[in-house]
Amino acid sequence: MIYAVVNQKGGVGKTTSAVNIAACAAGMGNRVLLVDADPQANATSGILGRERLGPGALTTMDVLLDGASVAAARMATVVPGLDLIPSGPDLAGASVEMVGRVAREGLMRSALAGTAAEYQHVFVDCPPSLDLLTINALVAADRLIVPVQCEYYALEGLSRLMETIGEVRARLNPALVVGGLLLTMHDPRTRISGEVVGEVRTHFPGLVLDAVIPRNVRVTESPSFGEPVVRYDPNCAAARAYTEVTEEVLARG
Ligand SMILES: Nc1ncnc2c1ncn2[C@@H]1O[C@H](COP(=O)(O)OP(=O)(O)OP(=O)(O)O)[C@@H](O)[C@H]1O
Ligand SMILES: [Mg+2]
Structure with missing residues (x-):
């Protein structure tokens, strides 16, 4: 099953959710692959511990546009059972370069086609935009996880996102399903949080x-230690919530 974690709104918890749900899924005994499809590379730095990418490391860019295999580009992370295809700043040029390619919306789908043989779950962390990189993730995905921050303007952009999902479903990926909207950064002390949930x-x-x-x-x-919070402090409230979310997401199938 390929999950894309998507919302073109910035800072809503996409990367935090992708990293932690992937880590929880691995902790439940699955082989899991996390694909960092954001040039900001926050998922990459948030899961490699003290390691840094070597200068010759292959990235999502190489996998999408230069024919590198998943097997060549993936690397182990601090979480047993969880591999990563890292991102780097080179990915910022991916959308532009994709435009000139044949079947440009299907590059990620082709690149990830063989992963089912080895991984039970693949999670793709998307950038905060609806550019060609994100469209590629929507075309590659079976399920979408859409983090929504419990803040003012939470709903802003969601109808645009749903329209885009509808277009992708109609033209390119009829099997695409919204696996769940995920409410993030909920603060019970603020009234707005409760309002957004409702x-x-x-x-x-x-x-x-x-x-x-x-x-x-x-x-x-946790990101400054290069660890998902579910590993950094497994008993904190957010870690326990991510465990629940993962059970729910995987159970929805
Ligand atoms: N549950 C939470 N509690 C506190 N802080 C959080 C929580 N979830 C995310 N954050 C913080 O909010 C910020 C944005 O989160 P994150 O990077 O996951 O969002 P994003 O949607 O991936 O952002 P971008 O659109 O830039 O890729 C980060 O600084 C992160 O540490
Ligand atoms: Mg992010």
Whole structure:
């Protein structure tokens, strides 16, 4: 199963969710691949511990556009069972370079086609845009996870995203399913958080995952140690919520 973690709105918790759900899925005994499809490379730096990418490391760019195999580009992470195809700044040019390619929307789908033989789950961390890189993830994916931050303007952009998902489904990937909207950075002390939860559940009945990720300082600390929070502090509230979300996402199938 290939999951894309997508929302063109920035800073809503895509990378945090991709990294932690992938880590939880691996912790449950699955072989899992995380694909960093964001030139910002936050997922890459957030999961490699003290390691740094070597100068010759292959990245998602090489896999999508230069014919590098998943087997050649993947690397082990701090989480047993979880491999990573890293990103780097070179990926910033990917969207532009893709434009000139044949079947440009299907490059990621082709590149990941063989992964099912080895991995039970693949998670793709998308950039905050609806550019060709994200479209490639939508075409490659079976399921989408859409993080929604419990803040003002949470719904902003969601209808545009749903339209894009509809177009991709109609033309390129009929099997694409929204696996769940995931409410992130919930703060029970603020009224807005509760309002957003209510609003999103009303607008998208049946699509919102039950588990809600609380705002938690341990989440902000963990990337500087190169670890997902579910490993950095498995008992904190956010880590426990990510475990619940992962069970829910995998159970939805
Ligand atoms: N549950 C949480 N509690 C506290 N801080 C959080 C939580 N989830 C995410 N954050 C913080 O919010 C910021 C944005 O999160 P993240 O990088 O996961 O979002 P993103 O959607 O991937 O951003 P971008 O659009 O730039 O790729 C980060 O600094 C992250 O540490
Ligand atoms: Mg991100």
